[in-house]
Amino acid sequence: MWPGFGLVLTMRAIGVIEFGGPEALEVVELPDPEAGPGELRIRVHAAAVNPTDTVLRSGARADMLRDVPPPHVPGMDAAGVVDQIGAGVTTDLRVGDHVMAVVVPRGSHGAYSDRIVVPVESVARVPAGATDVEASTLPMNGLTVRQALDRLELEPGQTLAVTGAAGAVGGYAIQLAKAEGLRVVADASPEDEQLVKELGADIVVARGPEFAQRVRDAVPEGADGLIDGAVLDQLVVPAVRDGGRVATVRGFKGDEVRGITFYPVSVRDYAREQAKLDRLRQQVEDGEVTLRVAGTLPAEQAAEAHRTLEAGGVRGRLVLEF
Numbered sequence: 001m002w003p004g005f006g007l008v009l010t011m012r013a014i015g016v017i018e019f020g021g022p023e024a025l026e027v028v029e030l031p032d033p034e035a036g037p038g039e040l041r042i043r044v045h046a047a048a049v050n051p052t053d054t055v056l057r058s059g060a061r062a063d064m065l066r067d068v069p070p071p072h073v074p075g076m077d078a079a080g081v082v083d084q085i086g087a088g089v090t091t092d093l094r095v096g097d098h099v100m101a102v103v104v105p106r107g108s109h110g111a112y113s114d115r116i117v118v119p120v121e122s123v124a125r126v127p128a129g130a131t132d133v134e135a136s137t138l139p140m141n142g143l144t145v146r147q148a149l150d151r152l153e154l155e156p157g158q159t160l161a162v163t164g165a166a167g168a169v170g171g172y173a174i175q176l177a178k179a180e181g182l183r184v185v186a187d188a189s190p191e192d193e194q195l196v197k198e199l200g201a202d203i204v205v206a207r208g209p210e211f212a213q214r215v216r217d218a219v220p221e222g223a224d225g226l227i228d229g230a231v232l233d234q235l236v237v238p239a240v241r242d243g244g245r246v247a248t249v250r251g252f253k254g255d256e257v258r259g260i261t262f263y264p265v266s267v268r269d270y271a272r273e274q275a276k277l278d279r280l281r282q283q284v285e286d287g288e289v290t291l292r293v294a295g296t297l298p299a300e301q302a303a304e305a306h307r308t309l310e311a312g313g314v315r316g317r318l319v320l321e322f
Contacts, residue, residue: 022304041117049075187204212238212239
Protein backbone atom coordinates (compact mmCIF):
# COMPACT_ATOMS: atom_id res chain seq x y z
CA MET A 1 0.00 0.00 0.00
CA TRP A 2 1.24 3.44 -0.84
CA PRO A 3 2.07 5.46 2.28
CA GLY A 4 0.19 8.44 3.50
CA PHE A 5 -3.26 8.40 1.98
CA GLY A 6 -5.31 6.74 4.72
CA LEU A 7 -8.98 7.49 4.07
CA VAL A 8 -8.34 10.10 1.37
CA LEU A 9 -10.14 9.03 -1.80
CA THR A 10 -7.10 9.21 -4.04
CA MET A 11 -4.64 6.69 -5.39
CA ARG A 12 -1.12 6.77 -6.73
CA ALA A 13 -0.05 5.79 -10.22
CA ILE A 14 3.10 5.98 -12.34
CA GLY A 15 2.65 8.23 -15.35
CA VAL A 16 4.10 10.94 -17.56
CA ILE A 17 3.12 14.60 -17.66
CA GLU A 18 5.48 15.28 -20.56
CA PHE A 19 6.64 12.52 -22.88
CA GLY A 20 10.31 11.61 -22.85
CA GLY A 21 12.88 9.12 -21.64
CA PRO A 22 12.49 6.81 -18.65
CA GLU A 23 13.06 9.77 -16.32
CA ALA A 24 9.70 11.18 -17.50
CA LEU A 25 7.92 8.56 -15.41
CA GLU A 26 6.82 9.92 -12.05
CA VAL A 27 4.45 9.20 -9.19
CA VAL A 28 1.11 10.98 -9.74
CA GLU A 29 -1.97 11.21 -7.55
CA LEU A 30 -5.32 10.45 -9.15
CA PRO A 31 -8.94 10.15 -8.02
CA ASP A 32 -9.79 6.67 -6.79
CA PRO A 33 -11.80 5.05 -9.61
CA GLU A 34 -15.20 3.47 -9.06
CA ALA A 35 -16.47 0.36 -10.83
CA GLY A 36 -19.41 1.18 -13.05
CA PRO A 37 -21.98 -1.15 -14.62
CA GLY A 38 -20.28 -4.21 -16.11
CA GLU A 39 -16.93 -3.39 -14.52
CA LEU A 40 -14.61 -4.65 -11.81
CA ARG A 41 -12.14 -2.65 -9.77
CA ILE A 42 -8.86 -4.37 -9.05
CA ARG A 43 -6.39 -3.50 -6.30
CA VAL A 44 -3.23 -3.93 -8.35
CA HIS A 45 -0.37 -5.93 -6.84
CA ALA A 46 1.70 -6.34 -10.01
CA ALA A 47 1.95 -4.73 -13.46
CA ALA A 48 4.17 -6.15 -16.19
CA VAL A 49 6.44 -3.83 -18.19
CA ASN A 50 6.09 -4.24 -21.95
CA PRO A 51 7.70 -2.57 -24.98
CA THR A 52 4.39 -0.88 -25.77
CA ASP A 53 4.68 0.94 -22.42
CA THR A 54 7.97 2.49 -23.48
CA VAL A 55 6.41 3.55 -26.77
CA LEU A 56 3.60 5.36 -24.93
CA ARG A 57 6.04 7.01 -22.50
CA SER A 58 8.34 8.23 -25.27
CA GLY A 59 5.59 10.14 -27.06
CA ALA A 60 5.74 8.04 -30.22
CA ARG A 61 1.94 7.89 -30.07
CA ALA A 62 1.42 11.48 -28.95
CA ASP A 63 -0.75 12.28 -31.97
CA MET A 64 -3.23 9.63 -30.86
CA LEU A 65 -3.45 11.25 -27.42
CA ARG A 66 -3.83 14.90 -28.41
CA ASP A 67 -7.37 15.01 -26.99
CA VAL A 68 -6.41 13.22 -23.76
CA PRO A 69 -5.01 15.34 -20.93
CA PRO A 70 -2.03 14.07 -18.92
CA PRO A 71 -0.98 12.27 -16.88
CA HIS A 72 -0.60 9.35 -19.25
CA VAL A 73 -0.34 6.10 -17.30
CA PRO A 74 1.21 3.13 -19.16
CA GLY A 75 0.59 -0.54 -18.58
CA MET A 76 -1.46 -3.23 -20.30
CA ASP A 77 -1.02 -6.14 -17.85
CA ALA A 78 -2.13 -6.25 -14.23
CA ALA A 79 -2.82 -8.75 -11.49
CA GLY A 80 -4.18 -8.26 -8.01
CA VAL A 81 -7.44 -8.70 -6.10
CA VAL A 82 -11.01 -7.73 -6.89
CA ASP A 83 -12.02 -4.97 -4.49
CA GLN A 84 -15.24 -3.67 -6.05
CA ILE A 85 -17.87 -5.15 -8.37
CA GLY A 86 -20.00 -2.82 -10.45
CA ALA A 87 -23.74 -2.98 -10.91
CA GLY A 88 -25.14 -5.61 -13.21
CA VAL A 89 -21.98 -7.70 -13.32
CA THR A 90 -22.60 -11.40 -13.86
CA THR A 91 -19.56 -13.27 -12.61
CA ASP A 92 -18.49 -15.94 -10.17
CA LEU A 93 -15.70 -13.63 -8.98
CA ARG A 94 -15.96 -12.16 -5.52
CA VAL A 95 -14.24 -9.33 -3.68
CA GLY A 96 -10.84 -10.63 -2.56
CA ASP A 97 -10.35 -13.05 -5.46
CA HIS A 98 -6.97 -12.91 -7.19
CA VAL A 99 -7.33 -11.99 -10.84
CA MET A 100 -5.32 -10.89 -13.87
CA ALA A 101 -6.49 -8.39 -16.47
CA VAL A 102 -5.59 -6.95 -19.83
CA VAL A 103 -5.78 -3.16 -19.75
CA VAL A 104 -6.21 -0.72 -22.64
CA PRO A 105 -4.43 2.42 -21.39
CA ARG A 106 -5.73 5.85 -22.26
CA GLY A 107 -4.84 8.96 -20.33
CA SER A 108 -4.83 8.16 -16.62
CA HIS A 109 -6.16 4.65 -17.23
CA GLY A 110 -3.27 2.21 -17.33
CA ALA A 111 -2.02 -0.74 -15.32
CA TYR A 112 0.74 1.21 -13.51
CA SER A 113 -1.80 2.16 -10.82
CA ASP A 114 -2.89 1.25 -7.32
CA ARG A 115 -6.34 0.49 -8.67
CA ILE A 116 -7.78 -0.03 -12.11
CA VAL A 117 -11.32 -0.38 -13.37
CA VAL A 118 -11.81 -2.73 -16.31
CA PRO A 119 -14.69 -4.50 -18.05
CA VAL A 120 -15.43 -7.85 -16.45
CA GLU A 121 -14.71 -9.44 -19.85
CA SER A 122 -11.07 -8.33 -19.53
CA VAL A 123 -10.50 -10.33 -16.35
CA ALA A 124 -9.74 -13.95 -15.45
CA ARG A 125 -8.61 -15.69 -12.31
CA VAL A 126 -4.91 -15.94 -11.58
CA PRO A 127 -3.75 -19.47 -12.52
CA ALA A 128 -3.76 -21.84 -9.56
CA GLY A 129 -0.31 -22.01 -8.04
CA ALA A 130 0.84 -18.75 -9.66
CA THR A 131 1.60 -15.51 -7.85
CA ASP A 132 0.14 -12.18 -8.90
CA VAL A 133 3.61 -11.18 -10.15
CA GLU A 134 3.79 -14.25 -12.39
CA ALA A 135 0.21 -13.88 -13.60
CA SER A 136 0.74 -10.25 -14.60
CA THR A 137 3.04 -11.39 -17.41
CA LEU A 138 0.32 -13.32 -19.21
CA PRO A 139 -2.74 -11.31 -20.35
CA MET A 140 -1.37 -8.89 -22.96
CA ASN A 141 1.34 -11.07 -24.46
CA GLY A 142 -0.71 -14.25 -24.22
CA LEU A 143 -3.73 -12.70 -25.92
CA THR A 144 -1.49 -11.14 -28.58
CA VAL A 145 -0.20 -14.59 -29.50
CA ARG A 146 -3.68 -16.09 -29.25
CA GLN A 147 -4.94 -13.52 -31.75
CA ALA A 148 -1.99 -14.14 -34.06
CA LEU A 149 -2.59 -17.88 -34.11
CA ASP A 150 -6.32 -17.35 -34.65
CA ARG A 151 -5.56 -15.13 -37.65
CA LEU A 152 -3.03 -17.54 -39.14
CA GLU A 153 -5.45 -20.50 -38.93
CA LEU A 154 -2.76 -23.15 -39.27
CA GLU A 155 -3.58 -26.85 -39.10
CA PRO A 156 -1.82 -29.43 -36.91
CA GLY A 157 1.38 -30.55 -38.59
CA GLN A 158 1.95 -27.28 -40.40
CA THR A 159 5.05 -25.19 -39.74
CA LEU A 160 5.13 -21.92 -37.83
CA ALA A 161 8.24 -19.72 -37.80
CA VAL A 162 8.79 -17.43 -34.81
CA THR A 163 11.15 -14.47 -34.45
CA GLY A 164 12.07 -13.03 -31.07
CA ALA A 165 11.56 -16.50 -29.68
CA ALA A 166 13.34 -15.88 -26.37
CA GLY A 167 11.13 -12.89 -25.58
CA ALA A 168 7.71 -12.90 -23.98
CA VAL A 169 5.67 -12.91 -27.20
CA GLY A 170 8.00 -15.40 -28.85
CA GLY A 171 8.00 -17.75 -25.89
CA TYR A 172 4.22 -17.84 -25.71
CA ALA A 173 4.09 -18.27 -29.49
CA ILE A 174 6.22 -21.41 -29.29
CA GLN A 175 4.26 -22.93 -26.44
CA LEU A 176 0.78 -22.13 -27.72
CA ALA A 177 1.71 -23.34 -31.20
CA LYS A 178 3.04 -26.63 -29.85
CA ALA A 179 -0.18 -27.07 -27.86
CA GLU A 180 -1.99 -26.93 -31.21
CA GLY A 181 0.20 -29.53 -32.88
CA LEU A 182 2.30 -27.20 -35.01
CA ARG A 183 5.95 -27.68 -35.94
CA VAL A 184 7.88 -24.63 -34.74
CA VAL A 185 11.04 -23.11 -36.23
CA ALA A 186 12.33 -20.39 -33.92
CA ASP A 187 15.31 -18.07 -33.73
CA ALA A 188 17.82 -17.70 -30.90
CA SER A 189 21.18 -16.23 -30.07
CA PRO A 190 23.75 -18.78 -28.90
CA GLU A 191 23.09 -17.94 -25.25
CA ASP A 192 19.32 -18.38 -25.71
CA GLU A 193 19.37 -21.56 -27.79
CA GLN A 194 18.81 -23.88 -24.83
CA LEU A 195 15.96 -21.74 -23.52
CA VAL A 196 14.20 -21.76 -26.88
CA LYS A 197 14.59 -25.52 -27.13
CA GLU A 198 13.14 -25.92 -23.63
CA LEU A 199 10.17 -23.79 -24.63
CA GLY A 200 9.45 -26.44 -27.26
CA ALA A 201 10.87 -25.29 -30.58
CA ASP A 202 11.44 -28.18 -32.98
CA ILE A 203 14.14 -26.37 -34.96
CA VAL A 204 16.28 -23.49 -33.68
CA VAL A 205 18.06 -21.21 -36.15
CA ALA A 206 20.41 -18.30 -35.51
CA ARG A 207 18.68 -14.97 -34.98
CA GLY A 208 19.44 -11.91 -37.07
CA PRO A 209 18.88 -10.46 -40.55
CA GLU A 210 19.63 -13.81 -42.21
CA PHE A 211 16.72 -15.45 -40.37
CA ALA A 212 14.67 -16.05 -43.51
CA GLN A 213 17.47 -17.87 -45.31
CA ARG A 214 18.14 -20.00 -42.23
CA VAL A 215 14.48 -21.00 -42.11
CA ARG A 216 14.63 -21.96 -45.78
CA ASP A 217 17.78 -23.99 -45.15
CA ALA A 218 15.89 -25.95 -42.48
CA VAL A 219 12.50 -25.97 -44.22
CA PRO A 220 13.13 -25.63 -47.97
CA GLU A 221 9.44 -25.28 -48.81
CA GLY A 222 9.10 -22.34 -46.38
CA ALA A 223 7.00 -21.90 -43.27
CA ASP A 224 3.22 -22.01 -43.57
CA GLY A 225 2.90 -19.13 -41.12
CA LEU A 226 5.08 -16.76 -39.15
CA ILE A 227 4.77 -14.66 -35.99
CA ASP A 228 7.23 -11.75 -36.09
CA GLY A 229 7.89 -11.05 -32.43
CA ALA A 230 11.24 -9.43 -33.23
CA VAL A 231 9.62 -6.88 -35.58
CA LEU A 232 11.89 -7.73 -38.51
CA ASP A 233 9.07 -6.79 -40.90
CA GLN A 234 10.00 -7.26 -44.57
CA LEU A 235 13.11 -9.28 -43.69
CA VAL A 236 10.97 -12.26 -42.60
CA VAL A 237 8.90 -12.53 -45.76
CA PRO A 238 11.24 -14.87 -47.69
CA ALA A 239 10.91 -17.41 -44.86
CA VAL A 240 7.25 -17.98 -45.74
CA ARG A 241 6.03 -20.19 -48.57
CA ASP A 242 3.95 -18.94 -51.46
CA GLY A 243 0.43 -18.34 -50.17
CA GLY A 244 1.61 -18.35 -46.56
CA ARG A 245 0.61 -16.03 -43.72
CA VAL A 246 2.45 -13.56 -41.51
CA ALA A 247 1.25 -12.09 -38.20
CA THR A 248 2.90 -8.80 -37.23
CA VAL A 249 2.77 -6.93 -33.93
CA ARG A 250 3.49 -3.28 -34.82
CA GLY A 251 1.01 -2.74 -37.63
CA PHE A 252 3.32 -3.84 -40.47
CA LYS A 253 1.26 -4.83 -43.52
CA GLY A 254 4.00 -5.80 -45.94
CA ASP A 255 4.02 -5.93 -49.70
CA GLU A 256 1.70 -8.33 -51.45
CA VAL A 257 4.12 -10.85 -52.91
CA ARG A 258 3.76 -14.53 -53.78
CA GLY A 259 0.22 -14.56 -52.39
CA ILE A 260 1.40 -14.02 -48.81
CA THR A 261 -1.21 -12.51 -46.48
CA PHE A 262 -0.27 -10.18 -43.62
CA TYR A 263 -2.25 -9.97 -40.40
CA PRO A 264 -1.31 -7.03 -38.14
CA VAL A 265 -2.53 -7.97 -34.68
CA SER A 266 -3.57 -5.63 -31.86
CA VAL A 267 -4.44 -6.95 -28.43
CA ARG A 268 -7.03 -4.18 -28.15
CA ASP A 269 -9.19 -6.31 -30.44
CA TYR A 270 -9.02 -9.14 -27.88
CA ALA A 271 -9.26 -7.01 -24.73
CA ARG A 272 -12.73 -8.40 -23.96
CA GLU A 273 -12.14 -12.00 -25.05
CA GLN A 274 -12.63 -13.35 -21.54
CA ALA A 275 -13.00 -16.96 -22.63
CA LYS A 276 -9.65 -16.81 -24.43
CA LEU A 277 -7.95 -15.24 -21.40
CA ASP A 278 -9.42 -17.92 -19.17
CA ARG A 279 -8.21 -20.58 -21.59
CA LEU A 280 -4.70 -19.18 -21.18
CA ARG A 281 -5.15 -19.53 -17.42
CA GLN A 282 -6.08 -23.17 -17.91
CA GLN A 283 -3.10 -23.78 -20.15
CA VAL A 284 -0.78 -22.45 -17.45
CA GLU A 285 -2.39 -24.79 -14.94
CA ASP A 286 -2.04 -27.68 -17.39
CA GLY A 287 1.66 -26.98 -17.88
CA GLU A 288 1.33 -25.97 -21.55
CA VAL A 289 2.36 -22.36 -20.90
CA THR A 290 5.22 -21.12 -18.71
CA LEU A 291 5.09 -17.76 -16.91
CA ARG A 292 8.52 -16.08 -16.97
CA VAL A 293 9.40 -13.20 -14.67
CA ALA A 294 12.69 -11.49 -15.53
CA GLY A 295 12.73 -9.48 -12.31
CA THR A 296 10.65 -7.29 -10.01
CA LEU A 297 10.97 -3.68 -8.92
CA PRO A 298 8.94 -1.39 -6.66
CA ALA A 299 6.50 0.67 -8.70
CA GLU A 300 8.34 3.89 -7.95
CA GLN A 301 11.36 2.42 -9.80
CA ALA A 302 9.44 2.17 -13.07
CA ALA A 303 12.03 4.37 -14.78
CA GLU A 304 14.72 1.82 -14.01
CA ALA A 305 12.50 -0.96 -15.38
CA HIS A 306 12.09 0.98 -18.64
CA ARG A 307 15.84 1.58 -18.90
CA THR A 308 16.52 -2.11 -18.41
CA LEU A 309 13.93 -3.17 -20.96
CA GLU A 310 15.14 -0.71 -23.57
CA ALA A 311 18.74 -1.84 -23.08
CA GLY A 312 17.70 -5.24 -24.44
CA GLY A 313 18.39 -8.80 -23.38
CA VAL A 314 15.42 -9.13 -20.99
CA ARG A 315 14.03 -12.66 -21.02
CA GLY A 316 10.47 -12.87 -19.77
CA ARG A 317 8.90 -9.76 -18.27
CA LEU A 318 9.99 -7.21 -15.70
CA VAL A 319 7.20 -6.57 -13.19
CA LEU A 320 6.38 -3.54 -11.05
CA GLU A 321 5.03 -4.32 -7.59
CA PHE A 322 2.45 -2.09 -5.91
